[in-house]
């Protein structure tokens with residue numbers, strides 16, 4: 190499993206909230222062991238559980254010593270691949286996680302900063318996706334459930350190693366999931382996999398982000 194190539198760690202989650210699949214795991218597992226710009230991709234599934242997910246992520250960071258980490262999660266209801274800008278130090282669960290835990294207004298990490306920014310070149314990634322005809326957006330919130338929890342814990346873990354970049358990407362439902370959610374948008378797995386491959390490629394190609402407006406008024 191280990192090669193001499195520098196590694197990229199991609200994570201996805203197990204199904205939660207009554208779903209039988211999670212597109213984040215379905216997508217990242219398709220990139221497992223692929224080589225992108227001289228880097229080996231390692232895909233890891235995290236449990237959709239507060240605490241446990243972060244422990245699994247920290248173990249993988251120590252085991253694989255990746256140079257780039259992109260965590261991916263399902264955001265049912267979103268229509269585009271969402272490049273997350275910021276992780277916040279709060280757990281506030283609207284539903285129980287897969288272990289039955291439902292923290293309300295608890296810090297992810299006590300005493301740690303209020304927020305961390307993604308260290309991915311999200312604007313360049315947005316541009317690359319748009320140029321390839323793949324629907325994408327910058328998102329100003331990763332929510333307050335397990336995805337934000339993992340994103341925050343990742344950025345906290347990487348805080349003293351700026352050469353290791355990290356961030357989070359939310360993806361829509363797959364079409365087969367959207368069937369059960371009237372009106373919910375979806376993206377096919379091939380589109381999601383192609384988007385993630387381009388997101389990895391762009392991060393490895395660029396050290397610095399580009400400056401293009403992609404903010405929101407609300």
Ligand code: PCA
Pocket residue numbers: 202205211213237261262263264331332333334335336337
């Ligand atoms: N999405 C959830 C957690 C796991 C996942 O895939 C979230 O957005 O928090």
